[in-house]
Structures are given as structure tokens and as C-alpha cells.
Amino acid sequence: MRTPTELAQVFREKQLKLTPQRQLLFNLLHDNESHPTAESLFEIASKQMPGISLRTIYQTLGELAEMKELQLVDIGNGATRFDPNMSEHQHFVCDSCGAIHDVDITSAPKLRAGSADGFAVEEIGVVFRGRCGRCNQGDQSRQTTKRSPGLQAKNKAS
Amino acid sequence: MRTPTELAQVFREKQLKLTPQRQLLFNLLHDNESHPTAESLFEIASKQMPGISLRTIYQTLGELAEMKELQLVDIGNGATRFDPNMSEHQHFVCDSCGAIHDVDITSAPKLRAGSADGFAVEEIGVVFRGRCGRCNQGDQSRQTTKRSPGLQAKNKAS
DNA sequence: TGTTAGTTAGCATGACTTGCAAATTAGAAA
DNA sequence: TTTCTAATTTGCAAGTCATGCTAACTAACA
Ligand SMILES: [Mn+2]
Ligand SMILES: [Mn+2]
Ligand SMILES: [Zn+2]
Ligand SMILES: [Zn+2]
Secondary structure, three states, X not given: OOOHHHHHHHHHHOOXXXXXXXXXXXXXXXXXXXXXXXXXXXXXXXXXXXXXXXXXXXXXXXXXXXXXXXXXXXXXXXXXXXXXXXOOOEEEEEOOOOOEEEXXXXXXXXOOOOHHHOOEEEEEEEXXXXXOHHHHOOOOOOOXXXXXXXXXXXXXXX | OOOHHHHHHHHHHOOOOOOHHHHHXXXXXXXXXXXXXXXXXXXXXXXXXOOOOHHHHHHHHHHHHHOOXXXXXXXXXXXXXXXXXXXXXXXXXXXXXXXXXXXXXXXXXXXXXXXXXXXXXXXXXXXXXXEOHHHHOOOOOOOOOOOOHHHHOOOOOO
16 A cells, blocks of 8 residues: 555545545555454544544545555455555464464465466465464463354353 | 265264254255355255255254365355365356356465464465356356445446 | 154344445635 | 535444354154
């Protein structure tokens, strides 16, 4: 994603208003590597701008995504994560703490879906799952990421 | 996924009842390569067994998943897809017709997340997107897969 | 055939998003 | 600076997908 200043320029050119809500989000997202959810951004934004609407967060995130200023990262479970880092990279999701880390697949050559099958691949999404370094060592801390609650219901610890 | 007969055996051993609902699903899922949603299975099942509950479909699918008899395929958008094919393979999702096809990555060597970062990768999910052979040629048929409706709202065709 | 633990069916509830319309406001013109 | 208006923000309803809960039901076995 571009800098808040650059984005302001882009918005002006498209006769989109430079509202304080938008500017705040530009700032919160710039260089943000936490892969936040709309909800988490809402909480943070609310501190600096009490009263801002969650609806507006979704709205703005959607606009930025449409403008290719950020990408949506779908990790299967839970809310969509937003990523201002548009460079080609993949993600590692920690099943323990829920954190998402960027992963650059330098080694693995470009994947190719069998074009022989007639598929026109436009996008490839890769998500690694496991436990991050911190969660790996030490405590078996409480699981944050809920993996299909129901599917584990039967494990009744009696 | 194993055959309906084999599954019956497994269920008996685990003192799980062999209900007609379960048997029906065993049959509908066996060798099913359509990557159905719970809803689509429900519709088909309803024809052979009017009155069957969608809740039961979800319930049974969850159990089978827990038993590693089928896997959940998350394509980001829409409902979860269920896949009785447990062999290691990836998926291609057609953005035009929504169909999901199996893809065997023979060429691409095993991906590895930088273990140097201390990540313990347990699972890798890969989803290819694009247009399938049929949708690629001929008509630019109506899009079935809805990609973030809101994000395209602004494209007002006036 | 009776007994009972395992299942099903319905409906409520929850998580995450989007639709909608009234109220508000940024930005340009007067 | 005041006025004007199209763009935006809000709050709330509604939608989609999935799970929680529990009364009614039944497969399986003695
Ligand atoms: Mn990222
Ligand atoms: Mn498959
Ligand atoms: Zn972690
Ligand atoms: Zn297609």
C-alpha cells in the first residue's frame, strides 16, 4: 500500500473525499504487518476517533482492496485479514496464537497448475499452518484460533 | 474416503449407529469429485430421504472429517467444500462457474516455509484460481462465484 | 420386547459481512 | 465565508454459513 500522503493524492484525483476516517485508516494500515481484521482495526481506530463506525472500516477496506492498495488474506477460519503488503508473498498462520507471518517462497519455483487441463490460472493462494516460533517453544498456550469447534466437540474430557 | 461398506464397519466398531441418514451420506460422498457444500448435499439427500435435516448433514460431515475420511476445502468465498479424496492434492477454483477441480502438483517440489524462521509447518493449503477450460472458451457466462459483492458495488453501469 | 446410549430435527444463536436510507460533510463554486 | 451537492458515514436490518442446545426418536443389544 502506498503512503498516506500518496493515497491522499490518489483519492483527490478520483474525486473521492479525504475524510478523517479514511485518513486515519491510511495511517493505521501503512506498513502494518499484523494482517488485521476489520474488527481489530475498528478497535484501534475507535481510540483515536471515538464514534467511527465499523461499517466505515469495512467500506474503506473494500475500497482500498478494489484499488489494489491492499489484499484480502483468507485463512479459512474467522474474519478476513487485510494486508497492505502487495508484494508477492505467502502466509504462515499459527494455529496456536492466530498470528499471521509473511513467508517468502524463494526456494520453491513458480507453481503451475497443469495448464494441460485447460485451466487459466490467474492467482495462487498458499497458506501454511502450524505453530510459530514463540508458541513452539515453552508453553502449550491456550489456543486462540478455533478450528471447527464442532468437529472437536466429541473430545469430551470427562 | 472409504467405501460405504467399509465405513459401516468402522462405525460399528466405534459403536456409532448406522443410521439411514449416515448411510445415505456415505453413498452420496463415495467417489464424489464435485467438492460439494453441505447445502448441495442436503438438496440431493432430500430427494432420496425427504425430511432429512441440514443439521444432520453438517453433523455427519463433521464426524467424517474428524475421522479423516474426508477433508474440508476452503476456497475463501462461500461455503466450505467437502472432499472425500484424501490423497494429497490441490485445487483449482473456477471464478466463472465456481467449479472445483483437483490438481496434482507433480512438477512443483515440496514447498517449505522458511523453517529458519522457527515455524513448524503442519499443513500447506494451495488454491489456484482462474477460469476452467469450458468457461475459458466460448461464452463469458454469468459469474457464479461471488467475489466480495461490496467490493465491486462502485462499478455502476449507468 | 424392553432398555438406553447415541442420533436426529428444529430452532435459536453466533460470527462475520453487506444492504439500505437517512443524516452528515468535504470540497468546489458563488 | 456562505451555499450547494454529491460523496460519505452511520446505525440498523438482513443475509450467509455454521454451531449450540435439547426434546423426540431409534439402532443395537440383552
Ligand atoms: Mn502478508
Ligand atoms: Mn479434491
Ligand atoms: Zn503462535
Ligand atoms: Zn468454469
